[in-house]
Amino acid sequence: MYEEDQAIVGAESWKQRTLVDLLEFRRLTRKDNPIFLFLGDGENITDRLSAEELHNRASLAGAHLARLLPTGARVILLFENGLDYIVAFFACLYAGHIPVSGIYPSAIGASERFSFILQDSGAQAVLGKRDTLTLFHLPDANAVKWIPLESALNAPRPIAPAALTSDSLALVQYTSGSTENPKGVCLSHRNICHNIHAQLISFQYQDDDTGLSWLPFTHDMGLVGAVLPALAAGNPFYFMAPDKFIEKPSRWLEAISRYGVTISGGPDFAYRYCARLSGEEISPRWDFSRWNIAFNGSENISPDTLEKFSATFGPMGFKSAAFYPCYGLAENALLVTSGRKGHGVSLVSFDRLALSNGEAVVTGTDDADAVTVLASCGTAHEDQHVHIVDPELQVFLPEGRVGEIWIDSPSVSVGYLNNPLRNAQCFVINDGTRYLRTQDFGFLHEGALFHVGRLSEKFAYDGNVYYTNDIAVSLSQAMDGALCIVAPPELPKRDLPCLMIETADAARIPALRQAMADTMKSYRIDRFAFYFMRKGFVIRTPSGKIRADLTLGNILAEPSSILASGDTHTPIATGMTQMI
Known part of the structure; x- marks a missing residue:
């Protein structure tokens, strides 16, 4: 079990430690035992990485980066999912640099996104595989150093990790940009270590837990929600590339069954894709009896998806109680609220007209046209607090009133990179407490958070x-x-x-x-x-x-x-x- 008094990101340790400390801790406790296992074809293990090997590679690549760049340089990571990304991330930290994440090279619009982030972040270098750097190279970006990881790993001697503090910047994570230009979220080591701690506590990690993720490492759900918690827990964790899942969603389920995975999940659409698999794509040999946490986050949870997925895979051991709702965002490192392990997703019917008027009124009517069914996002954990606020008056609202979701938490970002106007809008101080204004709207019901939409999705009619x-x-x-x-x-x-x-x-x-x-x-x-x-x-x-x-x-x-x-x-x- 994840023990607070032993873990490097425990109840108090996260306040003082860094991600480099976390790697050193797992190097001492797990040594050469593989923690990261990569399914290169989406099905079979093609690469492994232990904490010891991660340290060795990061110290070599870090030495190369330290020689080429001044301390504190921002370095864009340009990698698909793979163990090289993890090595590059820690190489930057070892060298005293700040990794900039948020570009998945094979994604639609990646070139345009890269050009924007390169300019917006003021990055001094781009680190990636040689072939990828060739594809993205911009001839007019002469001031930027293009560093192949292959060259960095050939450094003549390793480097000792740079001296970092919990207040040092650990990451600039660019948001998805689903409604506006991506923003660079600056996260300190303390922000991330606290959030990892909150995740492990809320998931109730056990010694025999095994994870699996296909989410992109370049996104907060893939990095802060999978890669770094895997290191913190120290248990074997399996990874695949998102395109392997999109090409063939059954690969995800096959891997969960084959490797006895207990924790895995994704947005609602992942479950919807799987619930639509044809009979030929579903193996009668699949066994989901060990799958105890099927987390669901990043987009609204559909009751229809939950029902169909459970009906399809229940005969193979999947338990609807394993569904685990989450709400989070990069500006809070990741996780804000979540459900309770083994309790599934709580669905509540609210009066549709009242909801459109800003009131959350529970109803028992059978008239489906008069009801909006919403999934609870659960409650906050570990010194995190959620508030519902009138966005114009900035007055805190009681339960049952719809307003903007505000968060105060040790995970809240130090701010957006090079964006003072947005920082003034989204990070506010009220009565001595610093809050994140999420631009998400929702309400509290019986202590749990219900999310209804984004500011950009809100309209009047x-x-x-x-x-x-x-x-x-x-x-x-x-x-x-x-x-x-x-x-x-x-x-x-x-x-x-x-x-x-x-x-x-x-x-x-x-x-x-x-x-x-x-x-x-x-x-x-x-x-x-x-x-x-x-x-x-x-x-x-x-x-x-x-x-x-x-x-x-x-x-x-x-x-x-x-x-x-x-x-x-x-x-x-x-x-x-x-x-x-």
Whole structure:
């Protein structure tokens, strides 16, 4: 079991220690025992890394970086998922530099994202595999050093780790940028060590726990939520690349069964993909009886997804009580709230109209059109506190009132890199306490947090306030789990909310359209545009978050993606189906 009095990130230790201390601790306690095991093909172990070997490689590469760059230099990490990323991350820390993370080289739009982050971060170097650096090299970036990891590992002698403190910057983590330009979140060693501690306590790590993650290391869920907790726990942890999961979601489930994984998860869409697997893709030999924590975070949890996943894989030992809701964000290092191990996800029905007016009123009505079912995000752990605040008056609200989610926690970031205006907006001091304004909206019910949407997803219609994610989840429930995306009105580009529904069966569109109309009527939204689209045109960030605006632009630029479209006042026909 994870013991607070022994762990380097224990109840008090996280206040003084660094991630370098954490590696040294695991080097002493786990020695050559592999902690990181990589499934290169998504199925078989192709590479292993122990704490001892990680130290040896990081000290060599760190020596090379220390020789080339001044102390405290910011270094962009340019790697796909793989053990090289972990080596590069610690090499930067050993050299006294600050790793900058947030670019997954094979992701859609990676080149543009890299150019933005390179300029925004003021990075002095880019560290990556030689082939990757060649692909991303910018001829006009002459002041930037392009450092192949292969060369760094050939340093003639290792370096002793730089002297760091818990207040030293450990990471600049760029946000997904799902609604605006990515922002560089500055995290200290104390921020990250505290959050790792909170994760291990809330997950109730045991000596025989084994993890698995396909989430990108370049995202906070992959790095702070998998790589670093794996080192802290010291147990074997399996990794694969996100593209291996996207190509074939059954690989994730196959690996969980094969390696006896107890902790693994991802956004809701991962479970939805797996619940839709055909009979030929599901092995009767799979055994999920050891899977005790199936965490679900990063996007709204769909009750339909939970039900279908449990029904599909329950016969193979999966327990619905293993579902584990999480809420977090990079600005808090990662985890803020989570559920209770072994208790599943708590689903609560709230009055839909009251919710649109800012009141969370529990209802027992059987009228599905009058209800919004939300999943609890759980409670905060280990000195973290969640508050609901009126964003304009900055007045703290009682339970049952919808407002902006504010956090005070030792995990809260020291601020955004080179962004004083946003820092003044998002990190505020009230009565001597420093708070993170998340720009997320939600409410508290019986002590638990319920998330309803982002500020960027919020829009007003006919005097009521709505959140696109809330509408999308309700639409999905009404359409038998179909993927639904809602883009809010955005003048002058569009004056209507736009609904995008993914379907592979054009014959179902009339029935889906009726379910769509009924659901929107329950929200009292009588005018909207809609697009029924083929599969394969949804744009996501590397972590899986849907880019609604980009998806809308994508299907409008490719008319063959649209099976049918129109709006409720002036229906039109496109593609295969005539809309009446």
